[in-house]
Amino acid sequence: MELERPLPQPITPEAKPYWEGLREQKLMLPRCRACRRAFFYPRVICPHCHAADIEWFQSSGRGRLYSFEIGYQSFNKAFKVKPPFVLAMVELDEGPRMMSNLIGIEPDPKKIRCDMPVEVVFEKQTDEITLPFFRPAGGTR
Amino acid sequence: MKELRNSVCIVGVDESDELGTLPHKSMLTLHLEAVRNAVRDAGLKISDVDGIFTAGQHSPATIGEALGITPRYVDGTTVGGCSFIIMVGHALVALHHGLCDVAVVCHGESGRSGVGVTPRRDTALPGQYEAPFGFGGASTLFGMITTRHMHEHGTTLEQWAQVAVSTRQWAALNPKAKNREPITIADVLNSRPVCYPFNLLNICLVTDAGGAVVLTRADRAKDCAKKPVYVRGAGEATEHVMLTQMKSLTFSEATRMSGAKAFTMAGVTHKDFNHLMFYDAFTSGPPIMLESLGFCKPGEGVHFFDDGKSTPGGSLPINTNGGGLSYTHSGMYGIFPIIEAARQLRGECGPRQVPNCKVSLVNGMGGMLSAAGTLVLSSEK
Numbered sequence: 001m002e003l004e005r006p007l008p009q010p011i012t013p014e015a016k017p018y019w020e021g022l023r024e025q026k027l028m029l030p031r032c033r034a035c036r037r038a039f040f041y042p043r044v045i046c047p048h049c050h051a052a053d054i055e056w057f058q059s060s061g062r063g064r065l066y067s068f069e070i071g072y073q074s075f076n077k078a079f080k081v082k083p084p085f086v087l088a089m090v091e092l093d094e095g096p097r098m099m100s101n102l103i104g105i106e107p108d109p110k111k112i113r114c115d116m117p118v119e120v121v122f123e124k125q126t127d128e129i130t131l132p133f134f135r136p137a138g139g140t141r
Numbered sequence: 142m143k144e145l146r147n148s149v150c151i152v153g154v155d156e157s158d159e160l161g162t163l164p165h166k167s168m169l170t171l172h173l174e175a176v177r178n179a180v181r182d183a184g185l186k187i188s189d190v191d192g193i194f195t196a197g198q199h200s201p202a203t204i205g206e207a208l209g210i211t212p213r214y215v216d217g218t219t220v221g222g223c224s225f226i227i228m229v230g231h232a233l234v235a236l237h238h239g240l241c242d243v244a245v246v247c248h249g250e251s252g253r254s255g256v257g258v259t260p261r262r263d264t265a266l267p268g269q270y271e272a273p274f275g276f277g278g279a280s281t282l283f284g285m286i287t288t289r290h291m292h293e294h295g296t297t298l299e300q301w302a303q304v305a306v307s308t309r310q311w312a313a314l315n316p317k318a319k320n321r322e323p324i325t326i327a328d329v330l331n332s333r334p335v336c337y338p339f340n341l342l343n344i345c346l347v348t349d350a351g352g353a354v355v356l357t358r359a360d361r362a363k364d365c366a367k368k369p370v371y372v373r374g375a376g377e378a379t380e381h382v383m384l385t386q387m388k389s390l391t392f393s394e395a396t397r398m399s400g401a402k403a404f405t406m407a408g409v410t411h412k413d414f415n416h417l418m419f420y421d422a423f424t425s426g427p428p429i430m431l432e433s434l435g436f437c438k439p440g441e442g443v444h445f446f447d448d449g450k451s452t453p454g455g456s457l458p459i460n461t462n463g464g465g466l467s468y469t470h471s472g473m474y475g476i477f478p479i480i481e482a483a484r485q486l487r488g489e490c491g492p493r494q495v496p497n498c499k500v501s502l503v504n505g506m507g508g509m510l511s512a513a514g515t516l517v518l519s520s521e522k
Contacts, residue, residue, distance in 0.1 A: 008272075081275060087336070097385040097386075099271050129273075
């Protein structure tokens with residue numbers, strides 16, 4: 001099957017628990033054992049307190065749409081998802097922000113709003129790579 | 142910091158022989174043309190240059206070699222398009238301490254035609270955390286900042302469009318500008334949608350171009366060909382690279398810090414400027430930079446473009462070369478606002494000359510407001 005998206009190459013060693021978690025439909029995040037704050041992307045030093053004692057935990061997968069864009073063309077030759085598509089920056093309830101796509105909603109700026117509640121959905125791309133997408137979460141929180 | 146104030150001058154500025162779509166010229170040719178032209182503008186010789194400051198794909202060693210000189214001071218700090226603005230500050234320090242005598246800050250980029258350019262390889266971070274979702278290129282990132290600004294401050298697409306309209310009015314007066322036809326807010330809003338909230342006319346050009354700036358100590362500047370432009374203050378900072386790591390999407394901490402440092406060194410306040418040059422990769426850039434530098438409250442930057450204030454004949458002209466939006470934008474645009482500020486302060490801008498231009502601000506970003514450089518330039522000591 002032809003791939004629709006450019007997939008990570010390489011997966012860096014410090015990010016392995018993240019990608020392994022996604023394969024099991026879990027959104028795993030790194031957290032600092034010293035200051036107890038979560039962060040993303042994975043790295044070996046806490047960006048909050050600079051300690052080097054990192055653990056992993058499973059995120060709720062819930063958060064809010066911090067900001068968004070609507071792509072009306074492809075910006076990368078290897079990205080073959082048919083436009084328009086929604087580019088999303090999500091702020092997870094645990095604090096960190098991550099990039100993703102917002103799916104399950106019409107790509108219309110009148111229908112999408114910053115701070116709307118969203119939740120993660122997993123989509124397998126290959127045996128190795130599953131990606132986390134987000135969709136509107138029902139109801140108020 | 143105050144001993145650095147006015148200790149160094151810009152004595153030469155120029156672009157490559159041509160700007161625009163130049164498939165017959167390599168990146169190296171554009172770079173060397175710019176250096177030669179700027180050195181000539183200063184009334185100096187290439188053999189006088191002993192400090193090279195450049196960013197991007199060319200290392201300063203490549204430029205030294207290609208020029209046939211052996212620089213005794215080099216700097217290749219590459220933090221995005223504002224690197225050249227930051228390097229004026231680095232050159233200031235090196236010149237002040239006698240580590241070099243004639244510094245060239247220079248840029249060449251075949252951004253449109255890609256001649257003599259090594260294709261950029263994806264790096265591990267965007268490859269894992271951005272590219273799989275369709276991110277690629279600046280508009281897919283700066284749009285995030287812009288959408289959030291609209292959410293937090295109620296700024297509108299029409300207000301961003303006004304920045305493009307104002308900048309195009311200046312381009313109409315600059316024979317070197319690529320796009321010089323007047324445009325309206327409706328033209329911007331009706332141009333091809335690229336990546337919401339940006340239509341095509343919200344986004345800078347992609348061109349082939351070079352630019353260079355020559356600096357020397359103030360005592361030596363008097364002997365150069367043109368009126369010296371004093372570097373009163375310089376500041377820099379970096380905050381992030383990956384946009385998810387930016388603390389507030391709508392306020393640039395790096396910009397704030399770079400401005401505070403430059404203003405302190407220069408001994409100026411916001412009211413002292415006659416002329417402002419911002420790195421306008423996108424229409425939303427200059428308003429957010431105005432806010433982050435403290436020219437106004439967050440959310441109010443767009444009002445600098447209301448009522449003709451920023452346009453020819455206005456009370457506070459902004460981006461008088463026509464900007465990255467309409468004049469040229471090779472990829473790392475930061476050298477060009479310095480060139481324009483120096484020309485305005487010398488009074489050599491013809492129909493687009495800002496009357497009594499004495500103190501000019503140059504502020505630019507690297508990446509997505511990731512890095513920032515600020516200069517306070519002045520026609521008098």
